[in-house]
Amino acid sequence: MTHYRITTALLAALALGVAGGCATGPWQRGTAPVVDDAAITAGVKAAIVGEPSLKVSDIDVDTDNGVVQLSGFVSSADSVATAASVARTVKGVKSVKNDLRLK
Numbered sequence: 001m002t003h004y005r006i007t008t009a010l011l012a013a014l015a016l017g018v019a020g021g022c023a024t025g026p027w028q029r030g031t032a033p034v035v036d037d038a039a040i041t042a043g044v045k046a047a048i049v050g051e052p053s054l055k056v057s058d059i060d061v062d063t064d065n066g067v068v069q070l071s072g073f074v075s076s077a078d079s080v081a082t083a084a085s086v087a088r089t090v091k092g093v094k095s096v097k098n099d100l101r102l103k
Contacts, residue, residue, distance in 0.1 A: 054083055067096075
């Protein structure tokens with residue numbers, strides 16, 4: 001039974017190593033960062049939709065290597081802060097560049 005557990009653990013580690021090895025450095029842009037950035041963007045948009053004081057149609061979200069950029073227009077300074085705060089709650093977000101402007 002112990003042999004089975006060790007083999008399973010080694011196979012799992014090998015599978016994770018292969019799957020995570022798409023992009024080998026910050027100078028290379030492989031498939032993995034793009035997929036992660038798309039997931040982060042979708043997560044931020046979903047979080048904004050879930051915030052009743054914000055209109056997702058007025059806010060553009062772009063993500064590059066985990067850095068989320070918010071741009072567009074909102075109706076109040078509170079909405080600027082709320083959008084950034086909501087974006088920071090999404091898993092994978094490293095930082096938020098808030099370029100939202102007041103209408």
